Amino acid sequence: MRIGVIGAGAVGTTVAALLAAAGHEVHVAARRATAETIAADGLHLDGAFGRHAVAVAADERLPPGLDLALCATQAHDAAAALAANADALVATSVVALQNGLGGVDTAARVLGGRRDVHGALVLFAATGTAAGRAVATARGPVFVGAGSGWASPASRRVATILASALPARAVDRFTGAQWAKLLVNHVNALPAITGSSVQAVSRDPGLVRVLARSLREAVLVAERQRVRITGLGPLRQVDVHALGHRPFDDAVDVARRLGHAFGPVPNPASTLQAIRRGRRTEIDELNGRVATLAAHHGIDAPVERTLTRLVHEVERSGRFLAPGAVVAAVSA
Ligand SMILES: NC(=O)C1=CN([C@@H]2O[C@H](COP(=O)(O)OP(=O)(O)OC[C@H]3O[C@@H](n4cnc5c(N)ncnc54)[C@H](OP(=O)(O)O)[C@@H]3O)[C@@H](O)[C@H]2O)C=CC1
Ligand SMILES: CC(C)(CO)C(=O)C(=O)O
Structure with missing residues (x-):
């Protein structure tokens, strides 16, 4: 061909x-x-x-x-x-x-x-x-x-x-699968903000909880959009349910597994790669898109908003944040 x-x-x-x-x-x-x-x-x-x-x-x-x-x-x-x-x-x-x-x-x-x-x-x-x-x-x-x-x-x-x-x-049902991929891509923001890998974020007890909170917000927005998110790759249907509706520690487990689904070789993900090359990131199409849809539906999505803002700050300054500073910014 x-x-x-x-x-x-x-x-x-x-x-x-x-x-x-x-x-x-x-x-x-x-x-x-x-x-x-x-x-x-x-x-x-x-x-x-x-x-x-x-x-x-x-x-x-x-x-x-x-x-x-x-x-x-x-x-x-x-x-x-x-x-x-x-x-x-x-x-x-x-x-x-x-x-x-x-x-x-x-x-x-x-x-x-x-x-x-x-x-x-x-x-x-x-x-x-x-x-x-x-x-x-x-x-x-x-x-x-x-x-x-x-x-x-x-x-x-x-x-x-x-x-x-x-x-x-x-x-x-590509639309539902695309949302599942959007959830998987929630692993991108924190490496871009901290300059570390997807796996390192998943190992950090504070950052993995931030990841789980952002995922929970995204699942609730998808539901308001009336999208039925399918299981895709490392994210199974039961995981999607856990992210939205099970006790928060179950959502944290899913977030941790998502990071480790990329194997042992450190994965910067595409957002951090864009920052390292001085390019614009896609964050407005990822967490930023969820934050916009949340606002449209009158839902509060403070973690999605904060992560989007922090990625833009790192895009501008080139300075990564320590994990503790990220946790503090999200909790403020
Ligand atoms: N990297 C990954 O592991 C994954 C990435 N993705 C997605 O795939 C897409 C591509 O990502 P990735 O490969 O990482 O991105 P890259 O930035 O590495 O690659 C994109 C390439 O497209 C080039 N380009 C931009 N505009 C044009 C044009 N008009 N004509 C020809 N070339 C052009 C860019 O050049 P220049 O830099 O000079 O602008 C760059 O080389 C993104 O949407 C990403 O989210 C999905 C899954 C995994
Ligand atoms: C699948 C994943 C997370 C691979 O790194 C990706 O889509 C990205 O880097 O943008």
């Missing part, structure tokens, strides 16, 4: 390298300097999916005539990246890999309301190390779907193509 990947960061490099290693003809669209490096040196992936060095085509734009295109930019770059490639994608199935709730809608809107647009919920963890280079710090599947019903034949086809290269499958 001829497959395009827009964005050669942590996720784009991982997926593109695995697709190329599985024998697909892969075209990468990246910023000019990155595209030149990849065209000359190929893609290099190490870690949980093995070591791969593969040659791929790379340019600032994708060529026309692709069977499938994956958008692997950060959420706030997706609209511009897809618009820049829209002419090449008129007859191509498109998959949005962004975290948060808006990936599929953004892609469909930018591509003129097209129906062959799918979302992918990525549950592996990857860290970008240089242009066209990434390390997968934890394995995990990719779930493909769209909308609130059964997975369509088109989503199943996309999942089958991806499954030729990495663990991937179609998922029903």
Whole structure:
């Protein structure tokens, strides 16, 4: 298959390298300097999916005539990246890999309301190390779907193509699964604020309770949105229930397990990686999105609000906070 990947960061490099290693003809669209490096040196992936060095085509734009295109930019770059490639994608199935709730809608809107647009919920963890280079710090599947019903034949086809290269499958009730991924991504904020890993946060008795409180707020907001969150990857349906409704210590247990679901290799998660590279984070699409929805429903979500504010403060200052300062800020 001829497959395009827009964005050669942590996720784009991982997926593109695995697709190329599985024998697909892969075209990468990246910023000019990155595209030149990849065209000359190929893609290099190490870690949980093995070591791969593969040659791929790379340019600032994708060529026309692709069977499938994956958008692997950060959420706030997706609209511009897809618009820049829209002419090449008129007859191509498109998959949005962004975290948060808006990936599929953004892609469909930018591509003129097209129906062959799918979302992918990525549950592996990857860290970008240089242009066209990434390390997968934890394995995990990719779930493909769209909308609130059964997975369509088109989503199943996309999942089958991806499954030729990495663990991937179609998922029903994508909207509920996307909320489950949003809950999983609650592990992102505290490493970004403290400069530590997801696993280190889960081991810290104060921070893991903050994580559990933020998760509890998110579950209550989802319920007010009338979303039924499905189990996904490390987060089972019973865990979602525990986060919202069981005694708080049960929610803390779920939060702790979520952090350890990423294995022994320290996972900074994508939000801390953005901060380390001096890039804008996606926090407004994660905890910030929950805080906004909470306000819309007249619910108080003080932990979601505070975590969003603290990530923005670290984005601006570049100074991480000690765990005790975070616990104090959330409890103030
Ligand atoms: N990292 C992870 O483990 C996971 C990440 N995700 C999600 O996947 C998405 C991508 O994350 P991640 O790979 O970590 O992010 P990165 O920032 O590492 O990669 C995004 C890449 O897209 C590039 N880009 C932005 N705009 C364009 C454009 N117009 N044309 C070409 N390239 C462009 C960026 O370049 P530049 O930096 O120069 O702007 C960057 O190299 C995010 O939504 C993230 O939340 C999901 C699961 C796991
Ligand atoms: C799955 C997880 C948490 C992997 O780190 C991720 O989505 C991210 O880093 O944004």
